[in-house]
Amino acid sequence: MTDIVDKAPTPSVPPEQIKAIPVRHYGRWVAGAAVIAILVLIGVAFSNAKINYNIIPDYLTDDLILSGVWHTLYISVLAMLLGLVLGVILAVMRMSSNPVTSTVSWVYIWFFRGTPVLVQLLLWYNIALVFPVLNLGFYKDEMNQVMTPFLAALLGLGLNEAAYMSEIVRAGIQSVDEGQTEASHALGMTQSKTLRRVILPQAMRVIVPPTGNEYINMLKTSSLAYVVQFNELIKRATDVSSTSLAVVEMYFVASIWYLILTSVFSVGQYYLERRYARGSSHSLPPTPLQRLRKNVRLFASFRRPEVAR
Amino acid sequence: MTRLGKDFAPSTSDRPMVRAEGVHKSFGLAHVLKGIDLEVNPREVFCLIGPSGSGKSTFLRCINHLEKISAGRLSVDGSLVGYRQSGDKLYELKEKEVAAQRRDIGMVFQRFNLFPHMTALENIMEAPIQVKRESKAASRERAQRLMDRVGLGDKTSHYPAQLSGGQQQRVAIARALAMEPKLMLFDEPTSALDPELVGEVLDVMRDLAEDGMTMIVVTHEMGFAREVGDSLVFMDDGVVVESGHPREVLTNPQHERTQSFLSKVL
Numbered sequence: 021m022t023d024i025v026d027k028a029p030t031p032s033v034p035p036e037q038i039k040a041i042p043v044r045h046y047g048r049w050v051a052g053a054a055v056i057a058i059l060v061l062i063g064v065a066f067s068n069a070k071i072n073y074n075i076i077p078d079y080l081t082d083d084l085i086l087s088g089v090w091h092t093l094y095i096s097v098l099a100m101l102l103g104l105v106l107g108v109i110l111a112v113m114r115m116s117s118n119p120v121t122s123t124v125s126w127v128y129i130w131f132f133r134g135t136p137v138l139v140q141l142l143l144w145y146n147i148a149l150v151f152p153v154l155n156l157g158f159y160k161d162e163m164n165q166v167m168t169p170f171l172a173a174l175l176g177l178g179l180n181e182a183a184y185m186s187e188i189v190r191a192g193i194q195s196v197d198e199g200q201t202e203a204s205h206a207l208g209m210t211q212s213k214t215l216r217r218v219i220l221p222q223a224m225r226v227i228v229p230p231t232g233n234e235y236i237n238m239l240k241t242s243s244l245a246y247v248v249q250f251n252e253l254i255k256r257a258t259d260v261s262s263t264s265l266a267v268v269e270m271y272f273v274a275s276i277w278y279l280i281l282t283s284v285f286s287v288g289q290y291y292l293e294r295r296y297a298r299g300s301s302h303s304l305p306p307t308p309l310q311r312l313r314k315n316v317r318l319f320a321s322f323r324r325p326e327v328a329r
Numbered sequence: 330m331t332r333l334g335k336d337f338a339p340s341t342s343d344r345p346m347v348r349a350e351g352v353h354k355s356f357g358l359a360h361v362l363k364g365i366d367l368e369v370n371p372r373e374v375f376c377l378i379g380p381s382g383s384g385k386s387t388f389l390r391c392i393n394h395l396e397k398i399s400a401g402r403l404s405v406d407g408s409l410v411g412y413r414q415s416g417d418k419l420y421e422l423k424e425k426e427v428a429a430q431r432r433d434i435g436m437v438f439q440r441f442n443l444f445p446h447m448t449a450l451e452n453i454m455e456a457p458i459q460v461k462r463e464s465k466a467a468s469r470e471r472a473q474r475l476m477d478r479v480g481l482g483d484k485t486s487h488y489p490a491q492l493s494g495g496q497q498q499r500v501a502i503a504r505a506l507a508m509e510p511k512l513m514l515f516d517e518p519t520s521a522l523d524p525e526l527v528g529e530v531l532d533v534m535r536d537l538a539e540d541g542m543t544m545i546v547v548t549h550e551m552g553f554a555r556e557v558g559d560s561l562v563f564m565d566d567g568v569v570v571e572s573g574h575p576r577e578v579l580t581n582p583q584h585e586r587t588q589s590f591l592s593k594v595l
Binding site: 204207209218298 | 393395424425428429431432434435436438440442443444445446455456459460488501504505508
């Protein structure tokens with residue numbers, strides 16, 4: 021042990037809690053009041069509008085609307101899956117050293133990102149103009165029979181999504197340090213195994229947040245599928261409004277459902293991000309569920325003495 | 330550090346483990362290796378020193394085909410790296426064949442390059458399971474033994490981010506050893522470490538050398554080279570300037586360039 025050279029100087033002021041007058045932020049009060057006033061005005065305007073709000077709750081659980089919700093949900097999930105799988109393939113093609121595959125991928129992305137989804141949906145729906153007959157060798161049919169509203173919606177939305185997903189996946193793959201590839205090659209892993217076991221799991225951390233964004237976008241973009249007669253939420257809402265004559269009210273009903281769906285998936289995305297954050301930070305913040313459980317436990321421990329009494 | 334017996338069989342053959350004849354390497358216009366000739370014998374600790382940019386790391390990376398050589402011949406344990414010779418024609422090896430060659434050559438990087446999404450144990454188990462199709466139980470057992478060997482038996486479930494640099498590098502050594510290599514390449518294994526963590530990594534390497542592992546070490550640790558090394562090569566500007574026994578070269582350098590380099594680092 022070394023000698024203690026000198027003692028810590030004794031503080032001249034005894035340590036005690038500081039009680040100072042805080043700085044007043046008058047500007048914050050003014051800004052807050054202004055924002056609330058504007059919100060109130062908007063609210064008043066909406067409540068005075070000629071909208072029959074009373075019928076909205078009834079139509080939320082209308083059979084046709086619910087079937088629309090279900091169609092919207094499954095077409096967006098399926099189109100997203102198609103986009104994801106194709107997006108990974110396109111991203112790998114784009115980064116390959118083969119000039120043919122990388123150019124094809126580039127052209128695909130150029131075309132599908134550069135044209136409106138609405139046009140793409142209509143193109144698929146009318147594909148019989150180009151290929152009147154579908155002949156796969158083992159399967160042959162009239163194209164008009166094959167290209168149902170469902171298939172047109174799936175291809176239109178999914179193939180368009182693939183172009184965006186491939187850029188997201190490519191960014192994710194490129195975000196992984198090159199040393200990771202070298203390390204797995206040095207261990208004797210092949211390129212495909214390296215991609216699957218080492219690169220993609222790490223790329224997911226970069227891929228998941230924008231993909232969640234894309235999915236939420238997809239939930240809403242799927243409404244465009246009404247032009248190909250696919251029975252998703254907006255189409256159903258329009259169908260209902262043609263009999264009930266409550267047009268704007270039905271759009272409110274549809275919007276409430278979109279809000280519910282996007283909220284639910286935002287929570288799902290939160291947990292997915294945590295899963296792929298493994299090993300990236302020293303400790304992860306608690307999930308809302310963990311926080312809730314902890315609070316309940318805390319609450320229970322406070323209550324206990326009262327229960328005893 | 331616990332010694333639990335050998336995790337590999339030291340090579341018993343007498344043919345050189347690595348033989349380089351006139352190895353050249355260019356990156357575009359940059360001529361990085363300008364004719365390297367050397368031989369590394371089995372069970373030898375072979376140290377490569379030299380200023381940065383001298384090509385020593387590039388040469389090391391050529392040995393397991395992370396870089397393709399531009400000219401010359403480079404062979405490991407009697408077979409050409411990355412090529413197959415038939416008559417006087419050279420055929421490039423397929424990706425799978427290159428991967429098979431690399432299995433037997435362990436490599437430790439300056440920046441560790443552990444897989445951050447896997448725990449220490451999973452890092453070590455990954456290659457035996459994926460490449461050698463080993464059972465999970467067997468590879469877990471070996472991984473645990475290797476973690477004990479590098480003195481980290483209690484850190485198996487830690488992720489790399491939760492380990493110090495020295496601990497990460499020891500896990501990286503264990504990961505390379507899990508493939509039971511016949512040759513280990515070390516690319517400046519202690520250069521990214523805090524000075525106080527260098528010792529623990531060098532201890533593991535020394536231990537490995539005593540067990541008869543053939544090792545090629547690119548290093549700036551002259552003390553390690555002197556104590557553990559069997560031969561030493563000083564490289565500068567893509568050529569071997571001087572070679573010999575580490576004690577000879579380090580204490581009595583013949584070449585002027587070696588003298589000036591050593592006077593700066595020793």
